[in-house]
Amino acid sequence: MKSNSQFYPFTLPKLSFGYADLEPVIDKETTELHYSKHHQTYVDKLNAAIEKFPDLKSLSLAQLISDPSSLPDEARDAIINHGGGHANHSLFWEILRAPKTNNEPTSDLLNAINLTFGSFPDFKTKFSDLATMQFGSGWAWLCVNDSGQLSACKLPNQNSPLAEGLTPILCLDVWEHAYYLKYQNRRADYIKAWWDIVNWDRITELYLETKKAPVVI
Ligand code: MN
Numbered sequence: 001m002k003s004n005s006q007f008y009p010f011t012l013p014k015l016s017f018g019y020a021d022l023e024p025v026i027d028k029e030t031t032e033l034h035y036s037k038h039h040q041t042y043v044d045k046l047n048a049a050i051e052k053f054p055d056l057k058s059l060s061l062a063q064l065i066s067d068p069s070s071l072p073d074e075a076r077d078a079i080i081n082h083g084g085g086h087a088n089h090s091l092f093w094e095i096l097r098a099p100k101t102n103n104e105p106t107s108d109l110l111n112a113i114n115l116t117f118g119s120f121p122d123f124k125t126k127f128s129d130l131a132t133m134q135f136g137s138g139w140a141w142l143c144v145n146d147s148g149q150l151s152a153c154k155l156p157n158q159n160s161p162l163a164e165g166l167t168p169i170l171c172l173d174v175w176e177h178a179y180y181l182k183y184q185n186r187r188a189d190y191i192k193a194w195w196d197i198v199n200w201d202r203i204t205e206l207y208l209e210t211k212k213a214p215v216v217i
Contacts, residue, residue: 003090004062004162008050010043012036013090021098025193027182035093038177042085042158049078061087066162084158088139091171095206097199108211109204116150123152124195130154131172131191142170142203148211169206170198 117123131140143166
């Protein structure tokens with residue numbers, strides 16, 4: 001993830017697609033608001049938090065959010081929430097693309113998914129269940145550990161797997177702002193449709209990069 005090696009002042013990543021390109025899975029208005037308002041606000045509030053602490057300006061985004069206990073008390077919550085928000089959304093945009101049928105992982109990543117979860121359909125079920133079960137706002141994650149092993153989990157709010165020592169390669173935003181305009185309370189329908197816009201080519205690249213250099217700090 002390129003955004004993880006960013007330093008203050010942080011900026012929005014460039015999207016590889018237009019706001020309308022994720023339709024019909026995610027409507028244009030949701031993508032535009034999500035990127036230009038929600039994600040921008042995380043970036044702005046992260047910059048505002050770092051501005052008051054010059055020592056933190058020499059730390060990358062990954063360094064800032066990987067070890068919250070090392071942060072000044074007055075900055076910790078803002079960096080967990082807004083630094084996490086910036087990193088999480090940056091990965092989310094990076095692993096999406098226009099809808100595609102027969103959308104599946106390949107090569108080494110498919111082998112690792114089969115080894116860890118039994119099969120690709122079993123992985124999708126497990127990940128979808130985590131995303132559905134996350135109570136309130138949060139994310140579902142597919143991560144790689146220091147040994148190159150995969151795991152899936154859910155975390156509340158904007159908490160980052162980097163703070164758990166895990167490098168995320170796939171994430172699903174289940175905050176209501178990610179789906180409410182089109183799906184209202186039907187989070188499970190959003191999750192089911194979302195698989196069609198997952199960019200498995202990019203996730204496979206992230207998996208291979210992460211296995212070579214486990215923690216991107
Ligand atoms: Mn979001």
